Amino acid sequence: MAEPLLQAARCLAYLEIDMPRTRGLFDELARLGELAEASHQYHWGRGLVLAWSGDVAEARDELEQAIRFADARGDHWVQFECAARLALLEIEAGADATELCARLDLLAALLGEHGSERQYAQAVRALARLSDDDAPFLSSIDDLVHIDARFLTPDLLGLAAEKRYRAGDLPGAGPYAQRALDVAAAVHRPSEVARAHALLACVAARRGVLDTATQHLAATADGRDQWPQHVLALCAEAEALIAPTTKEATWQ
Numbered sequence: 001m002a003e004p005l006l007q008a009a010r011c012l013a014y015l016e017i018d019m020p021r022t023r024g025l026f027d028e029l030a031r032l033g034e035l036a037e038a039s040h041q042y043h044w045g046r047g048l049v050l051a052w053s054g055d056v057a058e059a060r061d062e063l064e065q066a067i068r069f070a071d072a073r074g075d076h077w078v079q080f081e082c083a084a085r086l087a088l089l090e091i092e093a094g095a096d097a098t099e100l101c102a103r104l105d106l107l108a109a110l111l112g113e114h115g116s117e118r119q120y121a122q123a124v125r126a127l128a129r130l131s132d133d134d135a136p137f138l139s140s141i142d143d144l145v146h147i148d149a150r151f152l153t154p155d156l157l158g159l160a161a162e163k164r165y166r167a168g169d170l171p172g173a174g175p176y177a178q179r180a181l182d183v184a185a186a187v188h189r190p191s192e193v194a195r196a197h198a199l200l201a202c203v204a205a206r207r208g209v210l211d212t213a214t215q216h217l218a219a220t221a222d223g224r225d226q227w228p229q230h231v232l233a234l235c236a237e238a239e240a241l242i243a244p245t246t247k248e249a250t251w252q
Contacts (some may be wrong), residue, residue: 002035010045014081015051018192020225023049040069044082054229056089080107080117087124091159092230094166101125116149127156130163134172137248154184154192161199162234194220194227198234205241213242 009029012022025045029036036042047062070078087100104121111117118206123140130137137160144153161176181196182191197219204213217238224232 002100003039003041003217005029005046006032006039007035009128010041011046013045013048013052016189016226018226019049019052019228023053038069040066040075042077043069044078047082048085049231050084051089052086052228054233056093059089060086076107076110077117079179080111080121082222083107084120084124086126088155088159089218091124091128092162096114097124097128101128116144116147116152119143119147119149120152123156127163128159131162138155150183152188153187154180154187154189154196157183158192161196165199165202170206173199175181177203190223191228192233193229194223195234198231198238201238205238210242213238220242 006029008213009022009025011017012025022045023029026042026049028118029042032042043062044234047059047066048060050056050062057153063086064246066082067079070076070082083100083103083213087097087104090097090100100122101121104117104124106123119140123137123144126140137156141156144150144154157176157180159179161173164170164176177196177199181193181200184192197216201213201220204216217235220227220231220235224235229237
């Protein structure tokens, strides 16, 4: 009887539905003891809520545990989904995701051509390798759109924008963030909408366009308790970039 409940909780985490309550739900599910500990659904879902909370090291451990359990069951799809989330965590942290990308390619091949896994694996690999040449990454995004998997693209575009921003490439970061915003709004991905607005606020603030920066930051104000920790960190960065300039202008 526990497994359907664990699966339902994991679905809430996967869809990012009311994440503060969902994290609390996983705290409650931990009381199931061995029933939870033996479930890949529990470790997968807990890994997702820990990643949302910014507990990246623990999230990695939980997702790897879910992969081990799924491997024992021969469930390649769960392995793929967890490995993909791990890869995005590594890319977000600026770490080397080469090994995880290779694992994704292998799992995508095992899953066959009927889903979006092959194209998504290619997109994650292209994101991990994103440098001066945007063409492979943009082509992989187009492939996902072509197979009607646009829902998967806001995370990738948001991370591409953040990679460009962290590299000091403001002209490159802005268009990626704007595209991420447009797609995330269209496919109802609120946390990715917030990430894109926060990035656009940071880019505008660094360019000295404070009105635009303030507008984008204001767009993240509602529902901040629902945003992942990395989005809140971007919002805080935008606030810090805007505030000194605003104070300076007030004193002049």
